[in-house]
Amino acid sequence: MSDTPPDRLSVNPNSPYYDAALLERGVGVRFKGVEKTNVEEYCVSESWVRLTLGKTLDRKGNPMTMKFQGTVEPYFRDDQG
Template sequence: MNEPQASTQPPLPDHLSIDPRSPHHVAAVFQHDIGIRFNDQERFDVAEYCISEGWVKVPAGKTLDRKGQPLMIRLKGKVEVFYK
């Protein structure tokens, strides 16, 4: 049952961001439910990732930058991305 659905999903990029202003934002990917596993633990707060460089960006608590966007920190480790 999952086979026909898999063919309509776009390939997951090496570098992806949830921010629509980013050059690494791919809207077609976000039409499907994706999961991100970082260091063998699923994360739900990832804003950006890069598989080849091995990092994810996550919000640093409730801290905001001067433009009102969440302040991000980069965590290095093993990144795996998959469709749910």
């Protein structure tokens, strides 16, 4: 496995950008310099993250999300000591 996280990753198993092996390894995301724990999906090249909004669900039972633009810095948690 490479030492750099992918350009785009999602935690939703229905997404084409879902990767169970990478999520098991542990991927953290810094958005605008602040570590976020509620990231549903991110894209580094397009500079956006999709964050969950509390425990609110949509009509299909998926978490409600909102897309934010800004600097995205993914990293592997096992590299952080």
